[in-house]
Amino acid sequence: IALTQSPDSLSLSPGERATLSCRASQSVGRNYIAWYQQKPGQVPRLLIYAASKRATGIPDRFRGSGSGPDFSLTISRLEPEDFAVYYCQQYDGSLFSFGPGTKVNVK
Amino acid sequence: EVQLVQSGAEVKKPGESLKISCKTSGYSFSSYWIGWVRQVPGKGLEWIGIVYPGDSETRYSPSFQGHVTISADKSINTAYLQWSSLKASDTAMYYCARHLMSAGGSDYFYGLDVWGQGTTVTVSS
Numbered sequence: 001i002a003l004t005q006s007p008d009s010l011s012l013s014p015g016e017r018a019t020l021s022c023r024a025s026q027s028v029g030r031n032y033i034a035w036y037q038q039k040p041g042q043v044p045r046l047l048i049y050a051a052s053k054r055a056t057g058i059p060d061r062f063r064g065s066g067s068g069p070d071f072s073l074t075i076s077r078l079e080p081e082d083f084a085v086y087y088c089q090q091y092d093g094s095l096f097s098f099g100p101g102t103k104v105n106v107k
Numbered sequence: 108e109v110q111l112v113q114s115g116a117e118v119k120k121p122g123e124s125l126k127i128s129c130k131t132s133g134y135s136f137s138s139y140w141i142g143w144v145r146q147v148p149g150k151g152l153e154w155i156g157i158v159y160p161g162d163s164e165t166r167y168s169p170s171f172q173g174h175v176t177i178s179a180d181k182s183i184n185t186a187y188l189q190w191s192s193l194k195a196s197d198t199a200m201y202y203c204a205r206h207l208m209s210a211g212g213s214d215y216f217y218g219l220d221v222w223g224q225g226t227t228v229t230v231s232s
Contacts, residue, residue: 030215030216032216034216034218034219036152036218036219038152043202043222043223043224043225044144044152044202044204044219044222045222046218046219046220048218049207049216049217049218050215050216050217053217055218055220056220085151087151087152089152089154089218089219091208091216093212093213094166094212094213095154095166095167095168095169096142096154096157096168096206097154097168098144098151098152098153098154099151100151101151101152
């Protein structure tokens with residue numbers, strides 16, 4: 001299953017809302033979608049799994065949603081530390097793949 | 108505390124072999140899938156493959172199948188990624204990551220929850 005993410009990049013100000021999209025080439029079974037955040041020079045961090053469940057320690061301003069082939073990650077109010085690249089990942093029950101990422105920039 | 112500690116940076120020539128490691132601690136190594144992710148400088152994440160240390164089952168992305176080998180040694184709680192013949196295009200950062208998924212692989216998937224610090228591999232003549 002191939003994943004596309006949109007937009008490629010997003011320029012927003014702290015306090016604004018960010019909505020990131022992840023679209024699969026076919027329906028993702030059991031909503032096996034995860035989202036990761038990666039800051040420059042850092043290791044990726046798990047944010048969301050099963051499309052909408054927050055990983056341990058992830059603040060509630062991060063919200064995942066979606067089903068079928070269409071998923072989204074919403075950051076309700078951007079904090080300075082949220083400016084990063086975000087990747088979605090799918091699992092088809094056998095293999096995994098990542099989307100190309102969305103970069104959230106400071107406006 | 109769950110930790111994944113990877114081996115150090117490597118500089119190799121094309122055609123050489125290489126094996127990098129990911130030593131784990133703080134959890135039952137045999138009971139969790141563990142895998143590898145590639146990141147070419149300035150690019151995105153690419154999933155390479157996984158191994159289940161309990162029975163050594165492996166799964167590979169078609170993009171990497173046949174070019175790399177993933178293995179695990181239960182006696183020392185360590186996973187490996189190896190190449191028999193490196194190419195310049197293998198130059199990248201490689202991360203190991205614990206995959207939270209059922210032993211059989213299909214009953215649940217809770218993400219890649221713990222990552223190693225990364226190993227830089229540079230292949231240049």
